[in-house]
Amino acid sequence: MTTTGSVCAMGYVALGSRDLAASTRMATDVLGLRSVENTATRAFLSAADTHHELVYVKSETEGVDHIGLVAPDHDNLAAIREKVRRGGWRVISEQPIEDHIEEGFAFVGPEGFTWHVYRGMSLWDARGGGMGPDRYGHVNIKVRDSVAMVAFLVDVFGFMVSDRIGDDFAFFLRCNPEHHGIAVVKAVDQAPSLHHHAWQAQSIAELGKLADRVKKSGSRLLWGPVRHGAGHNIAAYYIEPGAALVELYTDMEMIYDPCREALVWAFEDPGWLSQWETLSPDNMLTFGIPAIER
Incomplete structure (x- = not known):
């Protein structure tokens, strides 16, 4: 084989x-x-x-x-x-x-x-049944050349494109049935960066509990809960100390057909970002942390 x-x-x-x-x-x-x-x-x-x-x-x-x-x-x-x-x-x-x-x-x-x-x-299962997500899910990265980055992810790692936004504004890629493990967003006037890392929760109730904990810490959610169109997940975002965003999400779309063609959304269609008419803050894409040089 x-x-x-x-x-x-x-x-x-x-x-x-x-x-x-x-x-x-x-x-x-x-x-x-x-x-x-x-x-x-x-x-x-x-x-x-x-x-x-x-x-x-x-x-x-x-x-x-x-x-x-x-x-x-x-x-x-x-x-x-x-x-x-x-x-x-x-x-x-x-x-x-x-x-x-x-x-x-x-x-x-x-x-x-x-x-x-x-x-x-190594396995290290010491969960105590308390609060928190089930697992790490995905990252969103901002790049200058989204098409070249997608080609790299597909060719080298075998990712598949699940959704595309506009001609080249954003791509959502999967390496297993979950809708995306990596999202790639074009950000021409910004340095390449990691916009957010995301964690899967069991239900939308967990997103509400997260909002309570964020408030108790002296901060507040940046955005959400909101249901995305691309991926269908319900998500909430907050800012971590390093200025990246953290997403907690639930109800992500699963794609079991490896031959399913990518869904294409018009860039002007706000539905890919939000199905609940709660558009993201104007500064949403300004967050992120750069790739550390080696």
């Missing part, structure tokens, strides 16, 4: 933080993640049964350190590695760049984003 080289899941996101304590506190007390392991330079957090789904890395600047993607097996990992080699992308490590991972490698792709492709993360 020919192995094409595809990822099968979103693994985790690692963010640079100037204040590990503040970042960790917001993630545990407001979002509801559990703190799994802490060192002087890293804080590992999770909602599901793996060692980490969110990593804060002590840094002099706020930014996205790297994005972790899961390969289903050794053969797919090797095939992706070969595609990276043929594409001439700069490999920064031939081994996993985080602990508790069996095998993997990391490289710098288009627009400066670092990708860590791996398999075999």
